[in-house]
Amino acid sequence: MDPHLVVPPPPPAVGKHVRGPPVPGLRLLLLRQHLRGALRAARPVPGRAAAPPRPRAGNGGAAGTLCPGAAAAAAQAGQGGDGPHVLQALRERGCRSEEDFGAVLREIEAEVNRRKELIQQSVKRKAVISKCYKRKHPEVYTLQDSFLAPDFLEIVRYCTSPDARLHGLLRYLESFSDKRIYRLPVFTEEFCQAFVDELENFEQSDMPKGRPNTMNNYGVLLNELGMDETFITPLREKYLRPITALLYPDLGGACLDSHKAFVVKYSLHEDLDLSSHYDNAEVTLNVSLGKNFTEGNLYFGDFSQDPTPVPKYIEIEHVGAQGLLHRGGQIHGALPIASGERWNLIVWMRSSAIRNQLCPMCNKKPELVEAEGFGDGFTETLKDDVPGTVNLCALW
Numbered sequence: 001m002d003p004h005l006v007v008p009p010p011p012p013a014v015g016k017h018v019r020g021p022p023v024p025g026l027r028l029l030l031l032r033q034h035l036r037g038a039l040r041a042a043r044p045v046p047g048r049a050a051a052p053p054r055p056r057a058g059n060g061g062a063a064g065t066l067c068p069g070a071a072a073a074a075a076q077a078g079q080g081g082d083g084p085h086v087l088q089a090l091r092e093r094g095c096r097s098e099e100d101f102g103a104v105l106r107e108i109e110a111e112v113n114r115r116k117e118l119i120q121q122s123v124k125r126k127a128v129i130s131k132c133y134k135r136k137h138p139e140v141y142t143l144q145d146s147f148l149a150p151d152f153l154e155i156v157r158y159c160t161s162p163d164a165r166l167h168g169l170l171r172y173l174e175s176f177s178d179k180r181i182y183r184l185p186v187f188t189e190e191f192c193q194a195f196v197d198e199l200e201n202f203e204q205s206d207m208p209k210g211r212p213n214t215m216n217n218y219g220v221l222l223n224e225l226g227m228d229e230t231f232i233t234p235l236r237e238k239y240l241r242p243i244t245a246l247l248y249p250d251l252g253g254a255c256l257d258s259h260k261a262f263v264v265k266y267s268l269h270e271d272l273d274l275s276s277h278y279d280n281a282e283v284t285l286n287v288s289l290g291k292n293f294t295e296g297n298l299y300f301g302d303f304s305q306d307p308t309p310v311p312k313y314i315e316i317e318h319v320g321a322q323g324l325l326h327r328g329g330q331i332h333g334a335l336p337i338a339s340g341e342r343w344n345l346i347v348w349m350r351s352s353a354i355r356n357q358l359c360p361m362c363n364k365k366p367e368l369v370e371a372e373g374f375g376d377g378f379t380e381t382l383k384d385d386v387p388g389t390v391n392l393c394a395l396w
């Protein structure tokens with residue numbers, strides 16, 4: 001297909017969120033507001049006329065979510081408060097009666113409870129996998145230069161040279177329109193085959209499995225598989241960051257200090273496509289690992305922070321072993337595959353320096369609570385008063 005074909009706006013969905021990086025002297029925190037941000041796309045009440053859907057926020061809220069304001073409005077409505085803006089938003093989505101608002105409130109509470117439990121469930125799964133899973137290709141768990149395409153290594157060499165400049169880097173990359181989307185070789189075909197074979201081995205095992213996020217139902221969370229420390233972190237720090245420092249300096253490309261990495265799988269009898277959304281990331285790397293498939297191009301629309309009245313979408317082919325770098329806030333999705341099976345490696349890279357100032361999911365100063373691991377990528381200096389709140393923002 002024409003890589004610059006303008007496609008009709010696809011039906012929007014919601015993306016995802018995650019938590020913060022281990023920085024010495026800093027505490028890992030979650031963003032309470034995230035939940036509110038992720039709940040922005042209120043699900044229409046059945047039987048009511050619904051407003052047109054909006055693109056969803058990053059870490060997938062496919063499981064019927066409501067907006068922060070919606071939550072507040074519903075709560076206020078239940079308590080006799082006014083919350084006029086939010087009430088209006090809910091009305092636009094079909095809420096009319098007390099029962100409607102009550103249903104919204106129950107849905108919010110159920111989603112909050114589900115998300116509160118996600119972290120502990122993930123920790124338990126990781127422990128079981130670490131103890132019981134028999135790796136088929138143990139070598140793929142530790143990043144080696146031999147896994148990387150020679151052209152990718154050349155790009156990294158250029159970016160780490162003293163003369164590295166953006167215009168010089170762009171000679172190595174394929175650029176798409178003015179959306180700051182770039183295609184580059186990443187892995188060797190041999191590595192992709194071994195990696196997918198390992199992932200299939202895990203998929204077919206009886207190990208506990210979490211969903212990659214709320215929009216993808218099939219795939220693997222790479223931190224649970226034990227690949228963060230030995231593979232994804234060095235990939236981000238040693239190889240990707242020199243590139244993103246030149247491409248996305250305004251998004252903290254030089255200081256991407258945490259990530260969430262997962263592999264998603266599309267096939268005819270499972271997920272076929274991915275609805276329009278933006279990621280909970282400053283910068284996203286999306287690598288096509290194979291296998292063989294037809295159709296299934298990616299499409300990109302507006303930057304979420306800078307929407308236009310009539311967004312223009314461009315369609316980009318996802319080439320095996322190659323990756324696309326884009327701003328996490330770039331609205332995007334994946335068209336349905338027509339045949340075969342498709343595996344993608346997704347790395348959401350975060351910069352705490354950027355998101356600590358403004359949460360990219362709710363566009364507010366973050367309110368943080370403590371979390372394990374990278375969390376949603378936020379950090380805060382240690383204080384004596386530990387927040388007594390819970391993780392409401394792990395929108396996996």
Ligand SMILES: [Fe+2]
Nearest residue numbers: 015277278279
């Ligand atoms: Fe995405």
